[in-house]
Amino acid sequence: MSCVQTFQDYAFRSLGYGERLLPRSDFTLCEQFTLIGSGLVWNIYFGALALFFGFFLATAVAVARNSSAWVVRKPAEWFIFVFRGSPLFIQFFLAYQAFVLLPRNGIELNLIFTHITAETGWLTRAWAGALVVLFLNTAAYSGEIFYGALRSVPKGDIEAADAYGMAGWKRFRRIVWPTMLRLAWPAYTNEAIFLFHATTLVYFSGFPAWQQKGDALYYANYFADKTFNPFIPYPIVAFYFILVTLAIIGLFGLINRRLNRHMPSESRPRLRIRPQVIR
Amino acid sequence: MFASCADPSTLEGLNWLACYLTSGKHMAFYQSFLVVLALLAITAPAALLFGFGGAMAARSRIWPLRIFGRAYTAMVRGIPDIVFFLFVPVAMDQGFEWLRHKVKCPDWTEPVRQGSDFVVCPAAKLPLSTSPQWVHETYGFALAVLAFAVVFGAFAANVLYGAMRAVPRAQIETAEAYGMTPRQSFWRVLVPQMWIYALPGLSNLWMILIKATPLLFLLGVQDIVYWARELGGSKTSIFAYPHPDWRLYYFLGLLIFYLMLTRVSEAVLTRLTARLSHGQATLAGEAQRKAAQ
Known part of the structure; x- marks a missing residue:
């Protein structure tokens, strides 16, 4: 079987298109590259969406944590503590068990005027359930980063905003928030890299892969189990992830440039990339 | 455990729970917490040692050693x-078996990799197929510790390399003087x-190491995640203590265990930082000096 044929069969296998049966013997390098690459789609899906939605929740959590009102601050502190203080692996297990326990035929919401049935079955599927966990997890980690940045917004900036007559939402939107992002951006880049790495945990924790549609590591593990040779599939995953990491660094570097476009080019803060390990 | 637990089917309420929580399997579950703590206790110094070696290699004046040190620290990024x-x-396991195979069975002619199989002579198997169960378990645990030490050693090497460069140059110059x-x-x-x-x-x-310990489960060690899944799964009436699916509560217990572990570590590390800042040429050390005056 030629490599083009293999590509046609397995390029979108992780999404359920193409050949249904996975290769069973005589694995070629082409098959391994194609299947693991097709699994990478899920890693990018989880990482990108969790990062996107998590960004907004993280901002809210950081602002809440910085609040002087006790009722607002405490929940934010606990949210950050619980998600940063426990392993993501356990969070996946716990979330899966909790989602399974939800009533199978949906929750009946009895509003006064209508009757709604909220479907819950989809939450036990990895594409939704794991995304929820990753979303909350990254929101907690980035929330802590943003909170730290929020605390170090220069006092003079706020005073200048006050002098211009800005207050409330306007001051936050125009002064505090952009400065917070500028300060947090290098750390936030690391968090993004770190989150993409964490997406490999999805199919190794509570969430089962349905019809063998898994992520990159799921297929790599499949090959390693079948051939009993870890020296080919895992380096392939490593190769793909280095590409993803480089892409993230490039993209976040561009955003960093835009955030700091008003600064003289010499004194612009450079991104220092220090990726972290598992959470 | 208790004498009254002899016949679980007659028990009710709290008595049932007390007997349930002290059954033999639960004792194994509690012991597996010790496995996690043991892993932490062994891995942390081992990783520190690997890291120290890596950082020293990365600073070395000998070119190949320096390249090796840099590659090691860059590897996990x-x-x-x-x-x-x-x-x-898996790689370590196969590497050890291959080395033993080369040493112990030099006249073995068949290739080690036969298609999808990895075949070494019986004398080179690790552990030997005749050895008792606990040797197999200890070997698995040792491989896990090694994997943790290698990965976390690379991160520690990164940190230590940075720390070595952060010591003010004047201090070294004084030493040279x-x-x-x-x-x-x-x-x-x-x-x-x-x-x-x-x-x-x-x-x-x-903190990251603490949160990586549940991955032991992936390496086939019977750790707390293994037992939580095992004990929490629904038990039918053929079991001594039938119950529905309780995995959620078991995992909740694990979550609380980890939260407590990180909270305690945070407190200890804060104290350690204060202790180490004593007499140092840093802002924190300066603040301590001012406070003492």
Whole structure:
């Protein structure tokens, strides 16, 4: 079987298109590259969406944590503590068990005027359930980063905003928030890299892969189990992830440039990339 | 455990729960918490040692050693560490068996890799197929510890390398002015002072290490995640203690265990930072000096 044929069969296998049966013997390098690459789609899906939605929740959590009102601050502190203080692996297990326990035929919401049935079955599927966990997890980690940045917004900036007559939402939107992002951006880049790495945990924790549609590591593990040779599939995953990491660094570097476009080019803060390990 | 637990089917309420929570399997579950703590206790110094070696190699004046040190620290960047956790134990296992195969059975002619199989002579098997169960378990655990030490050693090397460069240059110059050799100034001046610079990174690493321990489950060790799944799954009436699916509560217990572990570590590390800042030429050390006056 030629490599083009293999590509046609397995390029979108992780999404359920193409050949249904996975290769069973005589694995070629082409098959391994194609299947693991097709699994990478899920890693990018989880990482990108969790990062996107998590960004907004993280901002809210950081602002809440910085609040002087006790009722607002405490929940934010606990949210950050619980998600940063426990392993993501356990969070996946716990979330899966909790989602399974939800009533199978949906929750009946009895509003006064209508009757709604909220479907819950989809939450036990990895594409939704794991995304929820990753979303909350990254929101907690980035929330802590943003909170730290929020605390170090220069006092003079706020005073200048006050002098211009800005207050409330306007001051936050125009002064505090952009400065917070500028300060947090290098750390936030690391968090993004770190989150993409964490997406490999999805199919190794509570969430089962349905019809063998898994992520990159799921297929790599499949090959390693079948051939009993870890020296080919895992380096392939490593190769793909280095590409993803480089892409993230490039993209976040561009955003960093835009955030700091008003600064003289010499004194612009450079991104220092220090990726972290598992959470 | 208790004499009254002889016939679980007659028990009710709290008595049932007390007997249930002290059954033999639950004792194994409680012991597996010790496995996690043992892993932490062994891995942390081992990773520190690997890291120290890596950092020293990366600073070395000998070119190949320096390249090796740099490559080791750069290795884990950009690659998800779970890949390492899956890769290192199998690779190490096969590496050890292959070496033993070369030494013990030199006249073995068949290739080691036959299609999808990895075949070494029986005398080279690790552990030997005749050895008792506990040897197999200990070997698996040792491989897991090695995998953790390699991965976290690379991160520790990164931190220590940075810390060694953070010690003010003037300190080394003073040591040189006193006529110390590079070796002496390294051990007597640089190493004692670098810890305060390394501590933020190392404490971060410790937190990450704590949170990586559930991955033991992926390596086939019977750790707390294994037992939580095992005990929590629904038990039918053929079991001594039938119950529905309780995995949620078991995992909730694990979550609380980890939260407590990180909270306690945080407190200890804060105290350690204060302790190490004592007399250092840093802002925190300066603040302590001012407060003491």
